[in-house]
Amino acid sequence: MKRILTLSFAVLCLLLSAVLLASCGPTKGPSEHEHVWDEGKVIKEGTCDPATKAETKGEKLYTCTICGETKTEETDGHVWDDGQPLSQPTCSAEGQTIYFCTRCRKGKTEPIPKSDTHVYRAGDKGRIVTPPTADKPGELEKICTACGKGIVVDEVTIGDYNRQVRTLRNEINQFTNADFNANSVVRTRQEMISLSGRTFNMPPTTPTAQHPRVLFNASNREAIAAELYDSRSKAAQLEFLKYVNNPTTGKLSPAGTRDDGFHNFDADVLNRIQALALDYQLTGNEISGYSAVRAMLNYLKTMDFQTITGDYERQNGFVMYTAACVYDWCHDLMNDADRQRMVAGVQHKCCEGKTNPQGTDRMEIGFPPSGQHSIAGHGCEYQLLRDYLSFAIAIYDEYPGWWEYIAGRIYQEFVPTRNEYYKAGMYPQGVSVYIRIRFTSDLFSAWLLKAATGRMPYDEEGMKQVARTYYCYELPDKEGFASGDNGAPVDDFIVGGRATMISSYLFNDATMRAQLEYFGQSYSSFTTAFTFSASVTEYLICSSGGTKAASDRHEDLPLIQYNGGWLGQIIARNSWNADQATVLMKIGERTMANHDHADAGSFQIYYKTTLAGDTGSYDTYDAAGNKFPHFKYYHQ
Ligand SMILES: [Zn+2]
Ligand SMILES: [Zn+2]
Ligand SMILES: [Zn+2]
Ligand SMILES: [Zn+2]
Known part of the structure; x- marks a missing residue:
């Protein structure tokens, strides 16, 4: 028994050693191992010509130290120096190193991989994006100006944070009721009714309880x-x-x-x-x-x-x-x-x-x-x-x-x-001036009621159409057909763009988003013209709905726009180009007075310039009498 075991063991050893030896044996293919190349031998010197900077590549022979197989590789003719950085890599772009040949002075560049070095605005103090808790420090973030990412640059310690919060809370506690006459505040509908002497129905809904x-x-x-x-x-x-x-x-x-x-x-x-x-x-x-x-x-x-x-x-x-x-x-x-x-x-x-x-x-x-x-x-x-x-x-x-x-x-x-x-898909107080105050006010009420109650109070299709209609008034050179009390001349078609911004948000309208990005001044400047321009907060909320600008700002706007209802109007054009011929025809079943004009049955024609237009720029409003031309000629 012992002999059989010994024999078996010997056979096993033989087999094993055969397998091991085969691993670099000349009888096996070169794919069986990873070649280990020696340091190589120059068989042809590379060189370059200082006069022409032309390069002649050299050649080097390498031999595998295990199996003896050989290969040749090209070598540089130039003799490169250690290189100088030409530009530093950033988080969003590779850098470059420049090298010169020490013999012929030829240059070459090579990329330096992107780094994780971010770039911040000078004086950026950072914004706390995560406040600290009892067991975790908070995060202070700066936004990199190169890659646009928010980068956590520092911890916010709970002690420091709480101190600042306490200081603010204490300051707020210093206010008194006397500062605001706070002992008398209207709370109930009944108080509202008795103060005003007017009653309205109860609203059909309430704000959500959150x-x-x-x-x-x-x-x-x-x-x-x-x-x-x-x-x-x-x-x-x-x-x-x-x-x-x-x-x-x-x-x-x-x-x-x-x-x-x-x-x-x-x-x-x-x-x-x-x-x-x-x-x-x-x-x-x-x-x-x-x-x-x-x-x-x-x-x-x-x-x-x-x-x-x-x-x-x-x-x-x-x-x-x-x-x-x-x-x-x-x-x-x-x-x-x-x-x-x-x-x-x-x-x-x-x-x-x-x-x-x-x-x-x-x-x-x-x-x-x-x-x-x-x-x-x-x-x-x-x-x-x-x-x-x-x-x-x-x-x-x-x-x-x-x-x-x-x-x-x-x-x-x-x-x-x-x-x-x-029902007409339009608002009655003129295009440029009162769209931006009054239709924007309508849009705010829609926006507020939708967010507070979950339901849009107005007819959505008709309301969505208003912004699309007023862009049909647009003519070449940022002008537009006159309508009601337009400030004339119209040098920027929809100043501010806030109505367009809110409309594109509420109705997920990519064409209106494209119009906003084309015209809207508030979109990039956030002026303090607070009745016309969006605040940065309104802009961020209105842009968060995921509506991306259409590639064409006239996408699916019709060449012939019909507005029914009380307006009865057609704006027909042959194109949106600078050489367009466009007419506006208005039946005008009703006028809403104020900044609307008594212009039923009027028409306007544009081809290269205004061929037949409407006047009536808003100078002085005179609702009581008829002393001023504006009232006399446009309202009656
Ligand atoms: Zn080998
Ligand atoms: Zn060279
Ligand atoms: Zn960056
Ligand atoms: Zn007027």
Whole structure:
């Protein structure tokens, strides 16, 4: 038995050694092992000619140290130096090294692979994108200007963060009820009705029981945060970071003489406050959130609009609308006293009372907003459809009477009138000037009600058509057919572009997004022309819906545009090119007065220039008498 085992073992050893030996044996193919090449032998010197810089390659012979197989390889004729960096690699581009031949001075470059070195704006302090918790430090991010990515550059320690939050919270606690006359605040619908002497139906719906719900809700948050890094939103990103990285205190300097009165209105500060409140929603950074609350209360406390020429419900309303965003977006950072002070500040300083020597109401529509009308006039502007409405949505949980009264009026009076307008797919107050104030106001109410209740209040197809129609008024050289009280000449067809922006967002309209990116000034400059231009916050929300610009800004716009309903109008053209021939024919079954004109049965013709046009530029409005040509010649 022992012998058999020994024999077997010997056979096994033989077999094994045969296998092992075969691994580099001359009888096996070269593929059986990885060749190990020696250091090689020069069989032909490479060289170059200093006169012509022409290269003659050399040759080197290599032998495998295991099996003896050989191969030859070309060698450089030039003698390269160690090289100098020509450009450094970044996160988004390769660098380059330049080499010179020490014999003939010929040069060559070679790429340096991309590095992980990011580039930041000078003075960028970074933005807290993740606040710290008890067991995890937070993240401070800077956005790389080369690759556009957000890069975590530092930790945020809980101690430092909490200190800043506590300081802000303490500052907010210093406000008193007396600062805002906060002991008297309207809370119920009944109070609204007895103050105004007017009743409206209860609205058919209520805001959802959650915050945020002004302009967006929790389901939009991620997309808004992502839009900040989109390459099309670079201008918005810069503006937003500027606001967030340098929080405003909201304290206004004392009122003084301005071009338009004696006041201290500041649109820029309001845009900054709105951006801070949005940042809190996007990151949970309480430094931004409490900064927004502090700034809004400071603004309300220090605002002093003694006289503002023109329609100063626009300034007062813009303050109220910004307060709506802060109240809603920072709702969980505020206690009952903070909220009551903010509501009181808005009620007493933006809504009630009179400010200028003529004794005009702060809000022309009144407080409660029972004045003016739903067809034309300032009643159709931001004051109700954006400012009162947004504030009513924000404070609904604690002060439900505002929603019940304000939304009640909108659903009862404004929704039916607008659905009548939209049967024509057009708005009746002219194209350039009043689209950007009044149709934008309609769009705000649609946007606000959709985000707050989940349902669009208006006929969507008809409302979507309005923006598409006004681009059919466009003529070559950024002009347009006159319509109602257009400021003439029209040098930039739709100034500001905010109506187009909101419309492309609400109706997911790629053609309107393309028009916005072609025309819209607010899209890249974010001016403080607050009645015309979008704020950076509005831009980011409206761009977060995923609508990309169509490649052609006239995509699926018809050459013959028909608008029925009360308007009865055709705009027919043979092309969108500079040599187009275009006519506008208007039956005009109804006129809505105000900035609409009595121009039923009119026509306009354009070919290379205006061959038959419509006049009626808005100089002085004279609703009461007929002293001025505007009223005399265009309205009757
Ligand atoms: Zn070998
Ligand atoms: Zn050379
Ligand atoms: Zn980078
Ligand atoms: Zn007019």
